[in-house]
Amino acid sequence: MNRWTRRGLIAAVIAGAGVAGIWFGKSRLPALSPATAGDAERLEAMKLADAEGRPMPFSAWRDKVRVVNFWATWCAPCREEMPAFSRLSEKYASRGVQFVGISIDNADNVRRYLQEEKIAYPLLIGGADAIQLSSDLGNAQQAMPFTVIFSRDGQIVERKLGAYKEAELDAILQARAR
Template structure:
């Protein structure tokens, strides 16, 4: 299980388009991984916040990756109703899924992990964000020099 300051393990997830999201391929820019599920009320409320945040980041800011701990069918149905523009990957929830390995000891959703451009965990958070709280959370890490390459 990784904590703040640790290097992230090599992780990859299938995506809805049949490709694979590989965490190592996202190095060079900060990454926000957000674990969620279609049945999770706080996750649903947070998704438009994450979508707006991702859009604000442009091609040099924080990358957003949503990892759905859910079935492919449920995720497809959910995204048909509430589409987002950031990348969505899939994982079957388990006692040893990547959210647990990334520090989600309580298996709480949503769960977010902020990773710097070098692949080290800079922050972890259980629970949802408001737009303001998300901006402050990521900005604080940037100003501390944790995320800038």
């Protein structure tokens, strides 16, 4: 199986899982147990590149509330929630909140998307490591969009499979922002 066939197959499986997750109403994950220190440390150790190839270390956002969103350009619910994420990113930036998008896609597609839509937060390019991280953070279905909110001390405080409504995420951030 060549590289392009394998990527296409992975994209099809992820898209199918996303549709199935939404179809069966699995938009909220079960109650969370406290995250381990390893989750925050693993995230902070990651250094993914943006669409231009510049490495962006998660450690740069230490001590902030981090809204980490796993998405893809071909994921319609992902694209629908991103303008709201962008507005909320601007609203809460001065209050210690950092949005970060991790695309399960390639840099060319993300660059094209950024020409269509202006996004006010970093979009990073993930791969197999990002898919595994998403799964480790609770996304057993490996579907998208999947969002994890970390407290300033690196604990998972919210996670959701499926798109956030702007008012819902705004209320969560209102309680967490400085």
